[in-house]
Amino acid sequence: MLARAGYGLGTAALGALLSAGARAANVFPNFTPRAKRVIFLFQSGGPSHLDLFDHKPAIREMFDKDIPPSVFGGQRVTGMVAHQDRFPICPTMYTFGQHGQSGQWLSSLLPHTAKVADEICVVRSMHTEAINHDPAITFIQTGSQLPGRPCLGSWVDYGLGSENQNLPAFVVLNSLPGNGQPDQGLLSRLWGAGFLPSRYQGVQFRSAGDAVLHLSNPPGVTRESRRAMLDGLASLNGRLHERVGDPEIETRIAQYEMAYRMQASVPDLVDTSKEPESVFKLYGEDARKPGTFAANCLLARRLAERNVRFIQLYHRGWDHHGGLTEKIPALARDTDQPAAGLILDLKQRGMLKDTLVIWGGEFGRTVYAQGTLKRDNYGRDHHGRVFSLWMAGGGVKAGHSHGSSDEFGFNVAEDGVHVHDLQATILHLLGVDHEKLTYPFQGRQFRLTDVSGHVVRGILA
């Protein structure tokens, strides 16, 4: 390709592209990785652990009773319930059952997840520090409640780089809920590079229009004429390089070639029309509709197949302050089958063992009701003191439950996993020591886990 440009650029320059600016201090991975890539199915809004994962039989009989002060402790109450004069216990209206050989407890909202109960590791003792969406989501994605830090995907890209010359290492897929009612907004900082060079920011793949912004040639420009133009451009830039010597020019030439390759590789990647029927059975019919969580799960698998390092999905709509029972079934339906389908699909392709899949949100929800409490209709406020999420593949114990909450699902009872612990563990599974993955900024070595974080050994396979 480049030969045609009339200016020779060795493959060395192309290779240098992806490690541009690299000089040695730390070498990653630090040890043999268990996972080569991550698919993070982020559930924005705060899914209710009490209605999905955390089985609390003891409070079944405590409907509308006050939560004991000893349990309530120093709970920071949000402004949304600050006017409530009492905090009545709200047992879930959904039934729970044990599934698989492992006997994982899951609610009736998650029938498909139940089928992969033996593949997943449910962490039932997650906890976070924030009580509102923006800081909580920023915390779990960047390790800090305040903006400005690189996100998990950026850190991973920075540390491990890409194994695919034609695609970005860090891809972001946003999904719209099936009911079309996202509540909380997302922020591009969630996939931003913070103080890392901005090339480490996630590349958003869009479901409408170009999958990658400005991927397509403008109307009237064919692939052939684009090639001719790029040949001319490479020649002009090559000439310039001969004259002024700046190595940035070589990088630029290479990046135009990468762009040209992406114009072919990305449409091929997002075209799921040739997937067999069996795949749509697995992920559900929604997977045919671009922009749904199901379609994005399928895309995530295709990205993983192409060795994209970090695939970040966002699903929104879990912020159920009121009318939870009217809203949560749709959200569960959006995500249950596709997420379970993804696990099965990865497994059947032999990829689950080195692909880490994570399903979870920024916090859980309160055991006490927000607003009017009925047995079959209630709302729950944000709750960070304990919540649940699950992980699968990539070196995590299958069919395992880790940690637990107290009998109210309010506080951690045992083996609490702090957000920084989760982050340390994700990096560990990728073969990265979270204390060694640092970047100098403002005179200090920063890291994802700030000054804390412990690898959760108990979930490692």
Add this chain to the structure above:
Amino acid sequence: MKTITGVLLCALAAAGAARAAESGRLEYGRDVRPILSENCFHCHGQDAKKRMANLRLDTFEGAAAIRNGRAAVVPGKPEQSVLYQRITAAQPALRMPPAASNRHLTEAQAAMLKRWISEGAQYARHWAFSPAVRPAEPAVSDPRWAKQPFDAFVLKRLDAEGLRPSKPAAPGAWLRRASLDLTGLPPSPAQIDAFERDARKSGEAAYGAAVDRMLGRSAYGERMAMDWLDAARYADTHGFNNDAERSMWRWRDWVIEAFNSNMPYDRFLTEQLAGDLLPAPTLDQRIATGFGRNHVINSEGGIIDEEYRVEYVADRVRTLGMAWLGLTLECARCHDHKYDPITQRDHYRFYAFFNSVPEIGEDGRVSNAVPMIAAPTRQQQEKAAGLERAIAQLAAKIAGKEKRWVWKGRDVAARAGVPAGAALEVHCETTGEFEPANGLTLAEGIAGNACVTGGPGPGAQAPGKGFPVSRREPFTFSGWIQASAMDEDAPLLSAIDYARNPASTTYGGGMEFRLAGGELEFRFSQRFPAYSLRVRSEGARINPGEWRHVALVYTGAADKTAMRVHASWVRIFADGREIPVRVMNDGLALPEAKTDKPTPYRFRMGWENAPNGKRFAGRLDEVALWNRGLNGPEIEALFESRALPYALGRMRANVAAPGEQAWVRAASLAMTDAEFARDRAKLASLREEWLALRREAPFVMVMQELHPPRPTHVLMRGAYNAPGEQVTPGVPESILGTWPEGAPRNRLGLAAWLTKPDHPLTARVVVNRFWQQLFGLGLVKTSDNFGLQGEFPSHPEVLDWLARDFADSGWNVKALMKRLVLSATYRQDSAAGSALIARDPENRLLARGPRFRLPAELIRDQALEIAGLLTHRTGGPSVFPYQPQDLYKGIVVAADYPGTRYLPSTGGDLYRRSLYTYWKRTVPHPTMTVFDAPDREFCVVRRSTTNTPLQALTLLNDPIYVEAARKLAERALREGGSAPEGRLRHAFRLATGRAADAHETEVLLKTLDRMLAAYRADAPGARALLATGASPADPAMDPAELAAYAAVAGMILNMDEVITKG
């Protein structure tokens, strides 16, 4: 597998080693301290709480102290120094730094420390904390090379390195470089030609004159503002997940004006930090303080107010540190600074300066957060001044007639009938009108009886099921009041629920009319005070004991597409005359038309339901409410219908107050004197025009001080709910210089301290940033950190010379910029051979001219300018150029309010300079971010410069660049003669500022041939390409030919040389 760099550390060590060899003697700050700081101070530094083994190594006293008979550092004797023993210990358990710290000393670093101890282990004060002094001019190899005094220091360094400066850039190349740096726009070929002629003729003088021309263009202020907007974290939305719109563009325009008028930097600083505290501050000076409010503001429902208010104050400290001081003050928020001599207490003493703003943690749901002011534009101010002059003239004429008027006992009557159709009338004749009538008594009113609120306990309520109001529909309130001396702040009609917990998101919803400081205040609220409309009259002057007619008209949403309530929908009247208002908050959301149902409001008569709520102690009478907006004459008729009979009665009884006599006088003159009536009508229309103009004024958030100030405590671990020791405003004087004598202990004093001519940091930090703007990297590469972990300057003497000169010149920014671009250092050719690039890849030694990719804004602005598309208009609200459709979809919140929809501009606003592009923090414009623009969530003084495939895709395919290429092609065809070669060479020169060489010309021609062949065979393709963008294609041109030229022009615009300043 991939490797990562510890860039800073390696670079420092390498630079240090090279310099040490050069000078023959170690310099602590440059060679030694970075090693100690990076590896030792974390545990053996100034943070007493984290200090291990009670050993500190950051002071000579600490390091040399005898402990157990031994000392960490024994000057001159490294082998006896425990420090050296431990860093070279063979046993891992003894070795420092410990393995667990992830810190590691190289052999070269250990050798450096050994040498330092051998040389006497001298410590030195951190260079950046001592005032800059003008260094003596050095002896250099070629004194004639220098064009500015500081050039000599650059040459001295090159001499020491055995390097020669590069030859000067060609005049045209310099002109392009300087134009892009000073105006952000390239010079035209005609300007280059003229300059080259000038340079041949008058040499050096031509350069100076060219710079003066650039500095005189308004584009200069726009270019200079760009970097400051990053530092000042300017944006058009609030940030956080709701990310609604804010209006701060008046502040942005202030910055542009400040640079263009060459405001001295000390004033630039003072007005932004403390313009409101200057004596009799001007509107501009108050607008300038918007700097302190540019931080992100969170409106997420249910957050804890104090938690976020604390964040805002902390952000101001962080920004103070990074933008003005070049210090990482925020590192001392939770504990003492690990590296710099800044304690946590110091941090909170800075914090105390910014802690007394009357602001709210949760605010900014649909528009600006409090406090804010109306900030009319220059044009509006001028128009208003003209109207005010005309009003004053006419008012004087009218007053003259009124003065001469004598009452002859004649009757006067209202000129119009009372408007009919009131939804609710309360005449206050009997207590039976009220439901309930708790505590209510009757007294003499303006007409018959009036009511008087009693207490304690819940009082009387207006009758009926309530007055139905929707936020989109108009309504009118009118009534008579006679205030008592106790009514400094009293509810008149209150339907706001103040009974809930103020922390609740449902606190304070409703509607209310109050009397506040003799003015009428209207509150229309969803959650008080943040999410409310709050408007207060300015000039009603309601004095105790006087009967006054007050009215309020809410016009509702005339425009169905309105996305929030606007304060401009509210008009307040006193005695039938509209009074100007001050908008205290304009934060009320507007439900969508289909869901906006009327809410019934039941008014409490003269009392509010807050615990220990206030009561109106005066009299209320003749209250009426309409479900429509009454016009001015109707309000006047309402007033006169009661005022005139009452005043006449009082005049006849000889007890009329002067105000009451005036009512009769005005009505009487209007009846009898036709000229008076005409003048009065004219005056009313002038006032109407003036009031309308006021309503159009944009708002800006500003700084304000609470009286008394809010007490400040050290916050333990930085947490809002863990106050510790109380502190007063102050600065670390022993480190950074003494407080100026007599300066007030507020932001104004802080500004005076920062702008002391001998302040060690202020001038250095900004001079370094201007250097960075021109040279790509600062003399101190860590332009955000001049602290102990910051990089030692590559050329300390250059920095100090410039800083000293800048402060001594009266902080003259244009003079500084002129010096920089005229310097021999700047004027070097930027080309370099591979040996020099290998030796000095970042050009730290300055042996060549600067060469780096343009910032995002300039790439776009330049393309528009080259294409002839750029709209040259300075200032104004932000604009919405092309953006991919649905970019916000899937990211922004579901609710619909200003900031959640991107409604593209039309016409010239599509082609404004990029600093006017709407800056939405959570979804910044991709044409900006792809070229490394930050999201502006916090202060940034250094952008990264990356080189990515997404940038290539943007320049190739983003409609704005496709359109620019097409318009450039039109220029080539129109201006480049009739031969393809001339046309292409013209386009090339427009874009690069230089002539294409033979090879380049050949590539252009060859590509054109291929494109011509392609488009001649593909007429629809040609038409499609020409249809991209809103500007029409020249219909006189052959579409195939134009499309082919557009393709080649696109290639030119994508050249590395074009998007690079070289």
